Amino acid sequence: FLPPKLFLETVEQAPVAISITDPAARILYVNQAFESLTGYHRDEVIGHNESMLSSRSTPIRIYQELWETIQARQVWQGTLVNHKKNKEEYLAELVISPVLTAKGEIGYYLGMHRDITAVH
Numbered sequence: 001f002l003p004p005k006l007f008l009e010t011v012e013q014a015p016v017a018i019s020i021t022d023p024a025a026r027i028l029y030v031n032q033a034f035e036s037l038t039g040y041h042r043d044e045v046i047g048h049n050e051s052m053l054s055s056r057s058t059p060i061r062i063y064q065e066l067w068e069t070i071q072a073r074q075v076w077q078g079t080l081v082n083h084k085k086n087k088e089e090y091l092a093e094l095v096i097s098p099v100l101t102a103k104g105e106i107g108y109y110l111g112m113h114r115d116i117t118a119v120h
């Protein structure tokens with residue numbers, strides 16, 4: 001038995017930027033690492049599409065492949081060019097996975113990313 005408090009404390013303090021969205025990629029939740037990496041407070045991102053992080057220099061075909069993959073209920077992994085609140089660009093190594101409801105429908109998406117700018 002794992003109480004909700006344990007999940008929340010763990011996800012809040014996970015050393016990777018975590019966001020949970022609705023099926024249209026509107027942000028429902030972000031953790032502390034997401035706030036410190038992007039520079040946005042959670043109140044500034046909740047309700048917005050994840051595209052607010054896009055630096056607009058990632059080729060559209062990458063997004064098409066991303067959506068085809070996650071809508072087919074598979075895990076997508078890749079690198080996107082994001083920007084922070086202060087407009088600084090960074091390379092985001094991202095994993096997006098669908099979260100299914102009991103009925104087997106896509107209820108949420110889980111996004112996890114880290115800044116890999118320094119290793120390139």
Ligand code: FAD
Pocket residue numbers: 019020021023024025049050051052053054055058060063064067080081082092094096109110111113
């Ligand atoms: P758009 O013109 O809106 O989309 C480009 C193409 O993507 C479209 O032609 C279409 O093929 C596809 N597409 C976009 N939205 C949908 C949709 N709702 N359903 C089906 N196909 C669609 N993007 C980032 O740039 N950085 C991130 O860190 C990031 N994290 C994400 C995390 C999660 C959990 C999810 C679900 C998505 C994330 N995205 C991220 C993708 C983001 O939601 C946008 O799709 C992307 O930024 C492109 O947005 P746009 O407005 O530039 O382009």
